[in-house]
Amino acid sequence: xxxxxLDPAVVVSAAATLADEVGLANVTMGLLAxxxxxxxxxxxxxxxxxxDLNRRIAALALTELGDQMxxxxxGRAGRDALAAAAHTMRSYVxxxxxxxxxxxxxxxxxxxxxxxxxxxxxxxxxxxxxAGYEIDPADTxxxxxxxxxxxxGFATLEAAGGFQMETDVDxxxxxxxxxxxxxxxxxxxxxx
Amino acid sequence: xxxxxLDPAVVVSAAATLADEVGLANVTMGLLAxxxxxxxxxxxxxxxxxxDLNRRIAALALTELGDQMxxxxxGRAGRDALAAAAHTMRSYVxxxxxxxxxxxxxxxxxxxxxxxxxxxxxxxxxxxxxAGYEIDPADTxxxxxxxxxxxxGFATLEAAGGFQMETDVDxxxxxxxxxxxxxxxxxxxxxx
DNA sequence: TCCAGTTGGCTAACGTTGTTAGCTAAAGCT
DNA sequence: AGCTTTAGCTAACAACGTTAGCCAACTGGA
Numbered sequence: 001x002x003x004x005x006l007d008p009a010v011v012v013s014a015a016a017t018l019a020d021e022v023g024l025a026n027v028t029m030g031l032l033a034x035x036x037x038x039x040x041x042x043x044x045x046x047x048x049x050x051x052d053l054n055r056r057i058a059a060l061a062l063t064e065l066g067d068q069m070x071x072x073x074x075g076r077a078g079r080d081a082l083a084a085a086a087h088t089m090r091s092y093v094x095x096x097x098x099x100x101x102x103x104x105x106x107x108x109x110x111x112x113x114x115x116x117x118x119x120x121x122x123x124x125x126x127x128x129x130x131a132g133y134e135i136d137p138a139d140t141x142x143x144x145x146x147x148x149x150x151x152x153g154f155a156t157l158e159a160a161g162g163f164q165m166e167t168d169v170d171x172x173x174x175x176x177x178x179x180x181x182x183x184x185x186x187x188x189x190x191x192x
Numbered sequence: 193x194x195x196x197x198l199d200p201a202v203v204v205s206a207a208a209t210l211a212d213e214v215g216l217a218n219v220t221m222g223l224l225a226x227x228x229x230x231x232x233x234x235x236x237x238x239x240x241x242x243x244d245l246n247r248r249i250a251a252l253a254l255t256e257l258g259d260q261m262x263x264x265x266x267g268r269a270g271r272d273a274l275a276a277a278a279h280t281m282r283s284y285v286x287x288x289x290x291x292x293x294x295x296x297x298x299x300x301x302x303x304x305x306x307x308x309x310x311x312x313x314x315x316x317x318x319x320x321x322x323a324g325y326e327i328d329p330a331d332t333x334x335x336x337x338x339x340x341x342x343x344x345g346f347a348t349l350e351a352a353g354g355f356q357m358e359t360d361v362d363x364x365x366x367x368x369x370x371x372x373x374x375x376x377x378x379x380x381x382x383x384x
Numbered sequence: 385t386c387c388a389g390t391t392g393g394c395t396a397a398c399g400t401t402g403t404t405a406g407c408t409a410a411a412g413c414t
Numbered sequence: 415a416g417c418t419t420t421a422g423c424t425a426a427c428a429a430c431g432t433t434a435g436c437c438a439a440c441t442g443g444a
Contacts, residue, residue: 003392003439025297029431041432042393050431108353141359142367145346148354149368153345154337161300162340167333175334176341183375195410195421221402233403234422242402 004038008046011036012056019057019098027098054102055115061099062118065092069125077132079181085129086151086177093155104156123148133184143184150180196230200238203228204248211249211290219290246294247307253291254310257284261317269324271373277321278343278369285347296348315340325376335376342372 014035019027029050033040047053065088072084093100109116123144130143154176156162163169206227211219221242225232239245257280264276285292301308315336322335346368348354355361 006392028429030429038392039394040430041395041434044432045392104348105352106354139367142364143371145349145355145361145364146342146368146371149345149349150338150342151345152349153341153343156296156348157337157341157344160297162298163337169337172334172337175331176338179335179338179375182378183371186374186378198421220400222400230421231423232401233405233424236403237421 004036004042006036006038006042006046008056011043011046012053012060015053016057016060016096016099019101020096021098024054024098024101055106055109057099058102058106059114059118061092061096061103062115062122064096064099065089066118066122066125068092069122073125073128079177079185081129081132082181082184083177085126085147086173089151090155090158090173093159097159100155100159130184135184147180150176196228196234198228198230198234198238200248203235203238204245204252207245208249208252208288208291211293212288213290216246216290216293247298247301249291250294250298251306251310253284253288253295254307254314256288256291257281258310258314258317260284261314265317265320271369271377273321273324274373274376275369277318277339278365278372281343282347282350282365285351289351292347292351322376327376339372342368 011032015027015032018032018035022031029040029043033043036043043053047056069085069088072088073081076084103119106115126147127140127144130140130147133143135143154173158169163172203224207219207224210224210227214223221232221235225235228235235245239248261277261280264280265273268276295311298307318339319332319336322332322339325335327335346365350361355364
């Protein structure tokens with residue numbers, strides 16, 4: 001009956017690590033409890049439900065990714081910033097597939113939701129990438145959505161093994177960065 | 193004890209419809225059986241498991257989408273084809289979110305897998321879109337992956353409610369199509 | 385130091401879901 | 415008509431998420 005010394009942060013962190021190792025779908029309350037040296041029902045002293053746990057993992061993931069993105073973009077602009085953002089995103093999804101998976105299916109939630117806040121911070125970083133190009137202010141939202149779609153789509157397709165191995169995926173990613181960079185460079189107001 | 197007259201195709205079709213209505217996560221063998229006027233264990237006479245069922249829904253979805261894509265692209269090229277492909281993709285995901293969800297998480301499978309075959313056919317259609325631009329043959333694979341990422345990413349983000357409602361999503365989508373069109377038009381061999 | 389209150393862990397138990405085993409009767413074939 | 419096949423059923427089990435209720439370990443103040 002010695003105590004395990006758990007708290008929500010420890011539980012969520014362990015769950016995130018477990019998700020990366022065995023896949024989010026295989027993260028069961030029993031398996032997570034075993035990892036923590038505890039029985040499954042004990043987890044409910046720290047987390048309301050499995051859905052709550054997933055939301056917290058998502059908040060953790062978005063926070064981590066947001067921090068990495070902020071650091072990667074520090075002092076960069078234009079094509080440099082774009083490439084840094086792209087690589088940061090891709091690396092995170094490859095290294096933390098389980099964490100990232102929790103961020104894919106989310107049910108909104110209020111504006112004070114930690115998930116929404118972490119997501120907003122990540123979005124701000126991406127917005128600075130767009131700001132590094134001379135885009136018509138009316139188009140920045142569109143450009144931002146394009147960036148998100150591109151990064152998210154590539155990452156999830158790669159994580160799901162959706163690309164055949166014939167051709168180098170790394171090369172495709174570099175090509176994609178170049179493609180977006182040229183497009184954003186050409187999207188300056190006079191270009192329309 | 194009258195027979196219900198089921199067969200795999202009927203079961204899969206009903207499951208797909210149910211998934212679109214209540215969400216893939218809420219498709220339970222019991223609920224599906226109820227829809228078909230049958231008890232849950234009876235479904236196993238037509239489908240090996242729930243995982244098998246999901247794969248079959250995915251094959252159905254990719255086939256349907258592939259057919260719609262082929263029809264939409266008939267007689268079109270260049271920007272017309274690109275826009276048609278984009279709208280076809282987006283419409284399908286919005287109308288059939290449950291079906292599309294089954295295609296997101298797939299575990300490869302052999303080359304004779306119906307899922308792989310349907311996916312290959314869809315990919316061929318997308319390839320014709322790329323072929324409608326003058327791209328360096330060495331870059332077509334990259335361009336194709338870029339297209340897939342863009343469409344897939346936008347569709348999943350929109351389906352997940354990832355875009356705030358501030359700005360019109362339709363406009364963003366049109367902007368995105370324009371962005372890709374300009375990029376592919378500028379990616380001709382002499383442009384590199 | 386002791387005591388009271390709080391709380392993190394436990395066991396037991398329940399509901400849901402996916403799945404298997406084994407039976408029966410409907411459908412099809414000769 | 416009879417034989418084989420098979421679609422559907424009931425019963426049952428295992429895994430999982432979750433709740434209820436108990437008890438021992440920590441905490442803070444007298």
